[in-house]
Amino acid sequence: MGEQSKSLSELGLTAGSGREVRVTGLSVDSRHVKDGHLFAALPGSKVHGAEFVPFALRMGAAAVLTDRDGAAMIRDQLGDVALIVAEDPRQTLALAAALWFEVQPQICVAVTGTNGKTSVASFTRQIWRALGLEAVNLGTTGVEGAWEAPLAHTTPEPITLHRTLAEAARNGITHAAMEASSHGLDQRRLDGVSLTAAAFTNFTQDHLDYHASLDEYFAAKAGLFGRVLGEDGTAVINIDDARGPDMLQIAESRGHDILTVGRRADAALRVVSQRFDPTGQDLRFEWNGDAQQVRLGLIGGFQAENVLVAAGLAIASGIEARDVFATLPKLTTVRGRMQLVATRENGAAVFVDYAHTPAALETALKALRPHTMGRLIVVYGAGGDRDKGKRPLMGAAASDHADVRIVTDDNPRSEDPGAIRSQILKSDPDAIEVGDRAEAILRGVDALEPGDTLLIAGKGHETGQTVGDTVYPFDDAEQASVAVAALDGRVA
Ligand SMILES: CC(=O)N[C@H]1[C@@H](OP(=O)(O)OP(=O)(O)OC[C@H]2O[C@@H](n3ccc(=O)[nH]c3=O)[C@H](O)[C@@H]2O)O[C@H](CO)[C@@H](O)[C@@H]1O[C@H](C)C(=O)N[C@@H](C)C(=O)N[C@H](CCC(=O)O)C(=O)O
Ligand SMILES: Nc1ncnc2c1ncn2[C@@H]1O[C@H](COP(=O)(O)OP(=O)(O)OP(=O)(O)O)[C@@H](O)[C@H]1O
């Protein structure tokens, strides 16, 4: 796409002067501006992007998109550079990015919710792939499926998002399932994506470092149905969640087709019962009242909800329900989500899970109980520079649902790791405190007796421990196998 250029009107933009300019690319960061680019000077959480306009102009920007405040800051600096003033420049940028990159996979679906987005997006992609469709999922674990690539964010900013979708479409990928993070929705990153269906998993506390209140956090998520999903789209909603009915109402008011999931008697995809064993579960469910039974090779009761939400998205994408259900036994664990990573010689199992919210920790621990005859041991911590309110709630969840708890570090970032641990320990005072995560895992593995289970929570698929600005290589799954090998006298 190197030499391409487009006029402002081809990008749906109008300069204040009415002048038509051709641009050679889009940038949201002045440091990435190239000759002829449109620079989106966005109002930021720390600084207004308009501060960087002089630099963007030196880099060759041909047009600037900003809001009224930004325009007031830069009007006399622009010379003959085109100025586009928008009410909501983030949304305008998202729509322009969609037009710039031109194509996206024919079927795109998105999933929001506090927990379960990566799992649902991966399961949806796995269902499509099992039916021979070219499909990817995009989110926390990068681009996965027919094509693999890392992504810096769960929901990338619109330029990266549309570049990725266009590259996928040009390489023959017809189906994409993406995660819609609350940050991404709040910042309109997905507003240019044309969605066939969208899903809601659940809503509990997270990210109150970013959103001013739980209501604002919910409103951001609700934007997926209230704004992004078009009126002809299908809304797949978990109505068991306390906020499910609110989301349902929003979707109904937009005229979406509705597909409900849950245990409630009126759910279209209804969980009837589950039977757990060491390698997975048998799931009985109903589809519009018709009984179905499938074997799932997945640990954790909550995975059945995620699987049915994914099945709902696949049905909404135009596939026969019967064909969708036939693929479910083939679904495999998502990396770092209830992943069995090691087993001790005495049979005790070690799981890694990405539970990093109070509700996720509770869910993950409760999910392991039916698979555990002995004690449930957990190694956990909480991230630095993130929602501080989560910390005592995570302590309470662990103390309520695990028999032995080891509190350790999980990406302390710029904070004092000891201070984070003590905020957790306030509500889990009997937990053992071991700051060093590798040592904490070793202690957890060492404590395992026959019939016990160890859950290592919080980092899932992550491959680093961020302390200050430094990311040290760290992988929970690898540390668990090293610990088991060391203690059982085997080579890792
Ligand atoms: C908190 C947050 O989401 N910030 C996003 C936001 O930046 P901001 O408004 O805070 O930026 P700012 O620092 O105030 O700067 C304002 C503007 O000036 C620009 N700038 C800044 C410096 C410069 O030299 N030149 C320049 O042009 C910036 O690009 C920005 O547009 O807008 C930027 C441009 O779109 C994003 O890159 C940035 O994401 C940052 C990198 C980020 O880390 N976001 C995380 C928290 C995030 O989005 N996470 C979610 C949630 C994951 C989950 O569910 O757990 C995700 O989807 O990954
Ligand atoms: N349906 C669910 N209900 C409750 N907890 C869940 C559910 N699905 C997953 N979890 C828990 O949340 C953790 C994260 O799951 P997943 O990565 O799928 O969520 P996510 O929404 O993508 O998270 P993130 O916002 O960090 O990207 C899991 O490891 C598990 O502990």
Ligand SMILES: N[C@H](CCC[C@H](N)C(=O)O)C(=O)O
């Ligand atoms: N996307 C989430 C992941 C948190 C994972 C946990 N390991 C942590 O660092 O807090 C966040 O950035 O809040």
Ligand SMILES: [Mg+2]
């Ligand atoms: Mg995710």
